[in-house]
Amino acid sequence: MKVAWAGSRHAVEVADRMACLVASDPVFRKDTRTMLSRKELFKDTLKKAAHAWKRTVELHLTEEEANLLRLYIDQPGYVDLHWVMFVPAIKGQGTEEQQKKWLTMAYKFQIIGTYAQTELGHGSNVQGLETTATFDPSTDEFIMHSPTLTSSKWWPGGLGKTSTHAVVYARLITEGKDYGIHGFIMQLRSLDDHSPLPGITIGDIGGKFGSGAYNSMDNGVMRLDHVRIPRDQMLMRLAQVTREGKYVHSDVPKQLLYGTMVYVRQTIVADASRALSRAVCIAVRYGAIRKQFGSKAGGPETQVLNYKTQQSRLFPFLASAYAFRFVGQWLKWLYTDVTQKLESKDFSTLPEAHACTAGLKSVTTSATADAIEECQKLCGGHGYLNSSGLPELFAVNLPACTYEGDNVVLLLQVARFLMKTVSQVASGKQPVGTTAYMGNIQHLMQCKSVVNTVEDWLNPAAIKEVFEARALRMAVNCAQNISKAPSQEEGFSELSPDLVEAAVAHVQLIIVTKFIEKLQEDILGHGVKEQLQKLCGIYALHLIHNERLGKLYAQVRPNAVALVDAFDYTDHYLGSALGRYDGDVYSALYKEAWKDPLNETVVPDGYQEHLRPLLKQQLKLSRL
Ligand SMILES: CCCCC/C=C\C/C=C\C/C=C\C/C=C\C/C=C\C=C\C(=O)SCCNC(=O)CCNC(=O)[C@H](O)C(C)(C)COP(=O)(O)OP(=O)(O)OC[C@H]1O[C@@H](n2cnc3c(N)ncnc32)[C@H](O)[C@@H]1OP(=O)(O)O
Ligand SMILES: Cc1cc2nc3c(=O)[nH]c(=O)nc-3n(C[C@H](O)[C@H](O)[C@H](O)COP(=O)(O)OP(=O)(O)OC[C@H]3O[C@@H](n4cnc5c(N)ncnc54)[C@H](O)[C@@H]3O)c2cc1C
Secondary structure (H helix, E strand, O other): OHHHHHOOHHHHHHHHHHHHHHHOOHHHOOOOHHHOOHHHHHHHHHHHHHHHHHHHHHOOOOHHHHHHHHHHHOOOOHHHHHHHHHHHHHHHHOOHHHHHHHHHHHHOOOOOEEEEOOEOOOOOOHHHOOOEEEEEOOOOEEEEEOOOHHHOEEOOOOOOOOOOEEEEEEEEEEOOEEEEEEEEEEEOEOOOOOOEOOOEEEEEOOOOOOOOHHHHOOOEEEEEOOEEEEHHHEOOOOEEEOOOOOEEEOOOOHHHHHHHHHHHHHHHHHHHHHHHHHHHHHHHHHHHHOEEEEOOOOOOEEEHHHOHHHHHHHHHHHHHHHHHHHHHHHHHHHHHHHHHHHHOOOOOOHHHHHHHHHHHHHHHHHHHHHHHHHHHHHOHHHHHOHHHOHHHHHHHHHHHHOOOOOHHHHHHHHHHHHHHHHHHHHOOOOOOHHHHHHHHHHHHHHOOOOOOOOHHHHOHHHHHHHHHHHHHHHHHHHHHHHHOOOOHHHHHHHOHHHHHHHHHHHHHHHHHHHHHHHOOOOOOOOOHHHHHHHHHHHHHHHHOOOOOHHHHHHHHHHHHHHHHHOOOOOHHHHOOOOOOOOOOHHHHHHHHHOOOHHHHOOOOOOHHHHHHHHHHHHHHHHHO
16 A cells, blocks of 8 residues: 555655654754744754755765655755745746856755745735846846835745845836836845845845744745846746847746746646645554543443544545545646647647646645644544644645645636636637536436445446536536637626536545556555445545445444555654654653643743732732
8 A cells, every 4th residue: 555655666765754854853843833933943944955965965865865865854944935836936937047147056955946936915916926137238237126115025935034136027128119028037135145145135024823833934025126147037938128128038938927826836736645644644653552431331441543533534535635636646647748748849738737736726625724723623622732733734735725826716717617617618629638528518418326335336337427427517507608609708707606616526526536557556454445446435525425435434433443554654744743653642742742842840930920920919818
């Protein structure tokens, strides 16, 4: 089962090695992280990142191993933005020459970069960004400026205190004309003493939700006051400005400017499956240990995991963790395929890549955030403790519903793609890729229920057809209602709640389809495929509230712990007294409690000043 989850024996081996490397290194301890002040936590993050780099160099780690090291350290910090966004942005939007110059320094960590797109006034609406980059032909420079308060760059990770450079997105103005948003490389801080360069005001935007969590990341604010950069620091793969100031657009779609976001969205689907699997691992293992209430005859108490209500709340999340893992593996293939096609100037699959990355990022992160919160409740009071690992897991992963694109905004992008497809089908064009099912419109719009017997509900072909019919009917219904509106734009706006639902149905069809396709592969291990088939059934049927679920839950229960052990997480990475592999929950909870600084003294600070006088006064009053 480990191989099915990890993807290959090699992946299992590398993951185990990196997880143990982190778990065995005291510098990477994280059990006291939620007890640190914001400044202590930030400094701890700098220490960990520097140590991780040192170990990477000492051990000659590969890029795959170094990424896993960063992942198992599990502490958001500037390195994430450097590797996950700054480097990909230069790769995707820089010329060969610019890549050579800047990536050489970035790979050697001679500079630390971030991705500065969002502003105080605009995040979702990229075309509404206000920062300006005005070309000055007299000096062959761009003048980078924040013309308004709302144009302040706001949120970029690492911007506050660590990044020395950034890819800054700004309105390109030359010869008096505004050509819209383009990317520029800017140095922000001195490489000698780390002080901000002239004209740059920069700092952290302040504390964020949850203790520990994303507070390890210095999300920053930056204002630019007519800062000059050389013309060759405009990322010029997609468009150029000549020495004379002429704007020249390359023969590539302007949406490639958004390429970095598409890349990160596809990685986030894998992150969501990982975060969800961690929460499910904790809740399932704890549910097998925790006993509450026994038979009336005074028999042994019952494992809470045996309660049908616990199973009906928890097992869909177990199934979703596997479903998101498999669709994330497919999405990584799709992204790679589209990127290869782009190299040969084949842009035909760009819309599909945008719709799939946007839709899957949205659906998986929303489901994961909701599931982690529910896993906290599934663990009762102890799920609320930081030592359970669940509050921090929730706090770190909740923003994934917003960063890299607000989930509703992204679903509306999917809806736009679906409406275009429906109109193309109406004009006789055969859809391909993830919308191919829409070409079967006659059959799917009229087909009676393809599932008549209870057993049909476990027939993958029948389930797939049910999800195709559901998605198609919702999309066609929206298209028909939009066509009745005074204009396409008004109709789209009026129908946007329904369009979001139709987009979710389409994305859930993709997830179900990829789970079914995964089960058609050779899957190693005795009985593994059968278990995955049950999880596929649970994932699909829980989305349409089917009465077969109870039987499936009962069939999965005996293997539930084995299914979460297959995630192969160390206790260090799981970071949970409830989810420990050895199940020694109560002694772990008790031990963790005493680490809290509040327990450093038996009589608490503040007693003499505030509690003792009060108690004495009340005692005196009671004797009057
Ligand atoms: C982080 C640490 C965690 C610790 C754990 C450790 C390790 C974990 C491993 C790695 C970390 C993983 C993840 C962490 C990474 C990120 C988190 C941290 C940082 C976050 C960074 C950010 O948030 S960066 C900023 C993100 N911002 C956005 O996403 C903005 C969203 N808005 C947009 O994308 C656009 O504004 C828009 C798409 C909504 C609208 O764009 P617009 O230009 O207005 O276009 P239209 O809507 O008019 O459409 C025009 C046509 O273009 C098509 N299109 C739009 N977008 C794209 C695209 N991206 N690709 C291709 N095509 C696109 C659109 O479909 C239209 O086409 P048609 O005209 O044919 O319909
Ligand atoms: C932890 C974290 C890290 C981040 N890191 C970075 C970073 O490194 N670099 C960077 O550039 N940015 C970063 N961001 C910013 C992030 O990308 C934006 O917050 C995100 O794109 C959402 O944009 P917004 O904040 O403007 O939300 P808004 O768009 O203002 O959303 C507010 C509400 O308006 C709704 N809404 C907006 N437009 C529409 C519409 N057309 N139709 C219907 N509803 C709509 C949304 O659904 C939402 O409910 C980060 C954010 C977070 C939380």
